[in-house]
Amino acid sequence: MKKLIIPFVISIIGGVIALFIHNLNYDHNIVQDKLDSENRMVNISYDPSPTINSNSNIDFTIAAEKTINSVVHVKNTSISSGSSSVWDYFNNSRSNRTRIGMGSGVIISKDGYIITNNHVIENATTIEVTTNNNKTYQAELIGKDELSDIAVLKIDSNKTFPYIRFADSDQTKIGEWVLAVGNPYNLTSTVTAGIISAKSRDLNDYDSKNQSFIQTDAAVNSGNSGGALVNTNGDLIGINTAITSGTGGFVGYSFAVPSNVARKIFEDIIEFGNVQKGLLGVTGFGLNSRNADELSISLTEGFYVNDVEPAMGAAIAGIKKGDVILSLDGLKIAKFSDLSGYLSTKRPGDVVLVGVKRNGNSLKLKVTLEKNETIEFYGMQLKNMSKGELAKLELKNGVKVLNHRNNTLYRMGISPGYVLTEINGEAINNTADISNFINDTKINQITFVSPTGEKERLIFE
Secondary structure (H helix, E strand, O other): OHHHHHHHHHHHHHHHHHHHHHHHHOOOHHHHHHHHHHHHHHHHHOOOOOOOOOOOOOOHHHHHHHHHHHEEEEEEEEEEEEOOOHHHHHOOOOEEEEEEEEEEEEEOOOOOEEEEEHHHHOOOOEEEEEOOOOOEEEEEEEEEEOOOOEEEEEOOOOOOOOOOOEOOHHHOOOOOEEEEEEOHHHOOOEEEEEEEEEEEEOOOOOOOOOOOEEEEOOOOOOOOOOOEEEOOOOOEEEEEEEEOOOOOOOOOOEEEEEHHHHHHHHHHHHHHOOOOOEEOOEEEEEOOHHHHHHHOOOOOOOEEEEEEOOOOHHHHHOOOOOOEEEEEOOEEOOOHHHHHHHHOOOOOOOEEEEEEEEOOEEEEEEEEOEEOOOEEEOOEEEEEOOHHHHHHOOOOOOEEEEEEOOHHHHHOOOOOOOEEEEEOOEEOOOHHHHHOOOOOOOOOEEEEEOOOOOEEEEEOO
């Protein structure tokens, strides 16, 4: 028994001695640091707070209730003449035919002013407006602007109308929730929801119509044209205008004229009877990687000034050819539609602060906008030329092409800077001469002179 006890006691004593020696030589802070480090890592990656759904507070019902009674159905009745049968064709007789178009409109004042699209009421003989409570009114066409596709109507009643307030469309953001309110397929007011997909969208790279649409994925179909695009407060941020579709139905993209543009056009028509357009006095194009490489500049966004009109606001303020416009009144200018869209909200005499990049230097220049004294012909925007401009090209007459929305002319090489000198062999001295040909359907030929002085004649058959 003693033989077993003695080794057991010795082993216990040895274990105690070994543990004592280990404690003297081992740093316990290493273990604590490791535990602290693990705890810190857990605390960084773990958030015990519950996940909040950003959509949970969005309520479309308030905006819908505020707007649905302010969007109306617009019925356009027009009468056209034509041959209705083979017998009429051979006897050269024509009969009147009635055509009916449908669309939407937005009441924007309690006394019955309505904004809609120009194409909704185009060529109308009579215009009929039906409100959401099924009351019908004869509408008066107050004015229109084909360039922006906006028209103003007026209905009268002994009672006030519910109306939608304007919001500042420049303050809208991509990803913001919006509602489209209109009358698709001849239905009464219908509300669809979506987000703003893009801003300052131009649907045609070769179009000079100053397009600068708000793009949204809210469903818009036939009959929605002229209806309201509103934010979640029920305030107007756009007039629904167009869709892009191969089938004629909604495929995920719709476009609206920004409310700032629509409001300015409405105010111009009411105050002046027509649209007052302010010009910077520059021509050029939006930058991208391709043309930036061609110009040997590092910027791929902004508006490149290719030419400056003498004696206009930009030239007086000191803007030069080769400058890149990056902002207007602090608003970023990334492409042509940004610039044209903002200028569409301004009038002659307004002063804008233009942010310019020149040879790597940033400049801020105040430019007074000038009155638009141009004329549109064959999709071209034309202006008078000074004697000095004509002398540089050794010309005696002509009007300058500022830009155009005619794809045929674009493919033929006619671009901004060309000079139109003759129509049907008759000399063109100024824009007044162009007026004589605007309604002429028998244009046989147009003569241009390129910026390099080469004469080019287009013959139409």
